[in-house]
Structures are given as structure tokens and as C-alpha cells.
Amino acid sequence: MTDGELEKLIRKAADGDEEAFGCLYDEFVDALYKFIRFKVTDPDQAEDLLQDVFIKAWHGIPKLDLTDLHFSAWLYTVAGNTVNDYFRRMYRRPQTVTLNPDIEITSAHDTGRAAEASMNTGHVRAALDKLPPDYKQVLELRFIQEFTVEETARVMGKNNVSTRVLQYRALKKLETIYKKHLQP
Numbered sequence: 001m002t003d004g005e006l007e008k009l010i011r012k013a014a015d016g017d018e019e020a021f022g023c024l025y026d027e028f029v030d031a032l033y034k035f036i037r038f039k040v041t042d043p044d045q046a047e048d049l050l051q052d053v054f055i056k057a058w059h060g061i062p063k064l065d066l067t068d069l070h071f072s073a074w075l076y077t078v079a080g081n082t083v084n085d086y087f088r089r090m091y092r093r094p095q096t097v098t099l100n101p102d103i104e105i106t107s108a109h110d111t112g113r114a115a116e117a118s119m120n121t122g123h124v125r126a127a128l129d130k131l132p133p134d135y136k137q138v139l140e141l142r143f144i145q146e147f148t149v150e151e152t153a154r155v156m157g158k159n160n161v162s163t164r165v166l167q168y169r170a171l172k173k174l175e176t177i178y179k180k181h182l183q184p
Contacts, residue, residue, distance in 0.1 A: 001027055006024075006027070006071065007066075008020075009021075009023050009024050009027075010024065010061070010066060010069070010071050011066060013058075013061050014061050014062050014064060014066060015062075016062070021057075021058055021061070024057075024071075025054055028072065028075055029050070029054075031145055032050055032053060032075060032076070032079050033046060033047070033050050034144065034145060035076065035079055035140070035144070035145055036049050036050055036053070036079055036082075036083055038140065038144050039083050040083060040086065045086070049079075049082055049083060049086055050079075052082050053075070053078050053079045053082050056078050056082065057075060057078055060078070070154050070155070070157075072151070072154070072155060073154055073155040073156075073157070076155055123178065124178070127174055127177045127178045128140075128174065130177050131170060131173055131174060131177070132173075134156070134166060134170075135166065135169065135170035135173055135174070136170070137156060138152060138156065138163065138166045138167050138170050139167070139170050139171070139174065141155055141156070142167055149163055149164055149167075152167075
């Protein structure tokens with residue numbers, strides 16, 4: 001979708017056009033789900049949070065100043081705030097988990113492979129969590145969301161050069177953390 005088409009949809013949605021907002025939903029739903037899913041391990045909860053993001057966006061879009069608006073950056077901000085609110089609620093009231101007796105038991109080989117993949121993902125997540133917020137955000141946008149440098153710069157409110165420098169420093173810091181503390 002071109003910037004011009006996106007701008008028209010945003011203006012229509014801001015005026016209450018549900019169909020235009022539906023097109024915006026279609027344009028951003030997969031990327032935002034991926035963003036949320038990386039932070040929230042439960043897929044059902046991630047879907048609920050995704051819907052919360054779009055409900056907030058629907059209510060918030062009429063109030064936006066559309067001049068020089070970076071809509072995707074605004075949506076990612078809404079998504080990040082929604083995830084943060086979710087974690088604040090979770091820490092205030094812990095959830096109990098029940099075991100499902102109908103869980104299918106897999107072979108030891110499959111379980112071992114799944115455990116290894118989970119451990120590797122867990123180590124990377126743990127290393128990412130030790131990074132400063134800007135470093136973590138640039139790596140998430142570039143390598144998890146697969147944004148270009150230009151898109152990442154726009155979302156972060158930086159220029160391309162500073163985004164590349166930030167990415168380089170974040171990767172170096174991540175490598176140091178991983179090697180020093182988390183390498184299996």
C-alpha cells in the first residue's frame with residue numbers, strides 16, 4: 001500500500017469510516033500480532049491483546065493530529081502500551097494454572113528437540129530483556145518484525161544513520177550478554 005493510499009484510509013477512519021479502518025486492520029494485523037506474540041508467550045492472550053490494540057486505535061484515531069503522523073509508529077506505541085498494561089495487571093494478580101490431563105505425550109526425541117529450541121529461544125529472550133529499551137526495540141523491529149532501516153527509524157523517531165549505529169551497538173551488547181551470562 002502506498003503512503004498516499006494509507007493516508008486516505010487514515011483520514012477516512014478518523015472520520016468514522018468503519019470500512020477504511022477495516023483496511024487499516026488488514027494492513028497491520030499480522031505485523032502487530034508478531035510484535036505482541038514475541039512479548040506474550042500465550043497465543044490466545046496475544047490475540048486478545050491485539051484486539052485491545054485495535055479497539056484503542058479505533059477510539060483514538062479521531063483524536064489524532066494527522067499532520068506529519070507516522071501511523072505505524074503510533075500503532076506500535078499503542079501496542080507496546082497495551083502489552084505493558086497487561087503485564088502490570090498480571091503482576092498485581094497472579095494467575096493459577098491447571099494441568100490438562102488430556103495433553104498428548106510426544107516421543108523423547110521430539111521432546112528433546114522441542115526443549116532445545118525452547119531453551120535457545122528462552123536464552124535469546126533473556127538476553128534481549130537485559131538490553132536497554134532502545135537497543136531491545138531496534139532489534140525487535142529489525143529482526144523480529146523484519147522492518148527496513150527506514151521503517152525502524154520512522155517508528156523510533158530517529159534518522160537512518162542513528163538507527164544503524166543503534167542497531168550495531170545493540171547487536172554487540174546482545175552478543176556480550178549472551179556469551180557472558182546465558183550461553184548454554
